[in-house]
Amino acid sequence: MALYKYGNYLQHVSIDEFDKLYSPGDRTGWSGIYRCEVCGREVVHTNDKPLPPQNHHQHPQNHPIRWRIIVTDRAA
Secondary structure: OOOOOOHHHOOOOOOHHHHOOEOOOOOOOOOEEEEEOOOOOEEEEOOOOOOOOHHHOOOHHHOOOOEEEEEOOOOO
């Protein structure tokens, strides 16, 4: 889980991008911190690269990796 100390550096927004799930190797339009919905592992991702591949890490019961952006600095 992403942690922070100073809440004044973060802003709550309701942007549809935070609701999307991505597969391993997908390209996104947003850089930020992505979290695996299955196991909770987080990665820093830049939008000029694909998301980490399926073999990046393994899950219990071989569930597929599904990435969701949880933090970004992109303006709404």
